[in-house]
Amino acid sequence: MNLKNQNGYALLNVVLIFTIVTIFGISLIGMTLSSQKFTAYSESYTENLAIAEMKMDESMIRLETKLNQFNNEMNLNQISGEVLKSELEANIKSLNLSSEDIKFEPKNIRTNTSSDNRFSEMVTIKVQIGESDRYLTKTVTITSAADIFRFSTVTEGKLTFNGAASIMGDVFADNGIYLSKYAKFIKGDIYMPLSDYPVIEGNITVKKATSLGMKFFEGKEPIWHPVNDIATLQTYLTNKPTMKDRSVQFNQFNISTIVNDKKKEYNKDIRNINHATEDSYLNSSRIINQSTKFYNLLYLDKSLEVKGNLFLENGLIMTSKGRLKVSGNVYIKENRNWRNYLSGTISMNNEENFIYIDGDATITDLTVNSHLYSQGNVDIKQNLNMNGTIFVFGESTIENLSNQSGGTAVILSKGNLTVANNNLYEKNARQIDAFLYSDQDLEIYGVGSNIKINGGIYGKNITLNATKGETYPTTGYSSYNPNLNTSNFNSIGGLYIEKNQHNPNLPSRLQIEFKPELIQNPPVGLPTVDKLQITEIDQKIE
Secondary structure: HHHHHHHHHHHHHHHHHHHHHHHHHHHHHHHOOOOOOHHHHHHHHHHHHHHHHHHHOOOOOOHHHHHHHHHOOOOOOOOOOHHHHHHHHHHHHHHHHHHEEEEEOOOOOEOOOOOOOOOOEEEEEEEOOOOOOOOOEEEEEEEEOOOOHHHOOOOOOOOEEEEOOOEOEEEOOOOEEEOEEOOEEEEEEEEEOOOOEEEOHHHHHHOOOOOOOOOOOEOOOOOEEEEEHHHHHHHHHHOOOOOOOOOOOOOOOOOOHHHHHHHHHHHHHHOOOEEEEEEEEEEOOEEEOOEEOHHHEEEEOOEEOOHHHHHHOEEEEEEOEEEEEOOOEEEEEEEOOOOEEEEEEEEOOOOOOEEEEEEEEEEEEEEEEOEEEEEOOOOEEEEEEEEEEEOOOOOOEEEEEEEOOOOOOEEOOOOEEEEOOOOOOOOOOOEEEEEEEEEEEEEEEEEEOEEEEEEEEEEEEOOOOOOOOEEEEEOOOOHOOOOOOOHHHEEEEEEEEOOOOOOOOEEEEEEEEOOOHHHOOOOOOOOEEEEEEEEEEEEEEE
């Protein structure tokens, strides 16, 4: 009896094992078939995506060709904004007639006027991926802004990286890129602490090369060695940037002419003055109901309103308490003994009015809603809340800049432009919305400074100096970090610089990120050209 029961159990076990093996085998076959189907789907999707990307490239060529034809047929200075908008959109929509799986969708952002040539049109290009319900989508902007504003960093000369600056956006260097893992700062003497190579997240264009065809160089200023191939370059630029062949038209606006034109307006308007005063200080707020001239240096810490043009024939010192409201232009002459000083608030009633300074000026903690033109040098410090552009005939310096109260700082300098001593020894970067332009050399420091520029930079030659992580003065560091462990820092030139500069998690103390809004909705005073330009904003799968 027990033997029979054992035989029954044995048979049951065999049946159970057979059933499990059968189920497992069927499941394995199902998984294999599913895997094959998934692999086939993945391969098909990859192929369709590659085809969609090719179609997108072709679509961009078609759009650029159409825009070139449009530019040849239209004169932006001779047609109204509404006509420009309707004609451009009609041309773009005509591209939809030749393909069913590619769509061009224009949308106007800004229409130009007789007094404001800023025009901006956003175009969305959608390419269907195979027969799926997914699309490869690219956004571009067609604008009247000069093509240099399509990049985060542009130079018609050399682009030199001393240390670990971080660039997010496209880079154009007409005459070579120089890479060094040594930063640079000046504190009495010039110091070059060991840091890291820069990071460039974007397309790179280098047009000209040496006689041997070299476009990239590595070393330590002033000694540089050519980088022979892309593989070697990628050992310095670890994020493997993309090389792209593009062109930029330089010298699209003449700062000298722009500033001198305002001087001509001064010479014309000064002839029509019927009211003048020798006051150099206002004991109380004052309203003057006509254009007026101040013969003496004016010290302004009160409120002054002028209903007309204001002529300050011996200069202006305006404190943070000063308030100036003008319904015409403000003309400020140079003082032999005192540098013009602008602080406080200046408001202009009409957008076509401006401030002209016939000499040097210091701008500190200033709120102003107009353009400013200077025949001399300009120093810009601390907070700048500006809805306009600063044009400088001479040289420019920017120190401890902040525009957190609003606006994009657009500074165009004919002479050298230096950005230094901004947000010194702070752990977190200060965000600055700015576009910085120089017809000569542009140099920016991010060793003691810690800034992130949201916008773009341009210079005949550009030098970017930066370390990563934290930096403190060796004397007085406790006011910035009372618990500082100095064993984690190297000491050089009176600074503590954080060790392990090769750590990829340490943020750069000089970051520059392209700001699409600079193209999509250009700030007041951003120079424009008489031809429309295309700028790629982004591309994604939806």
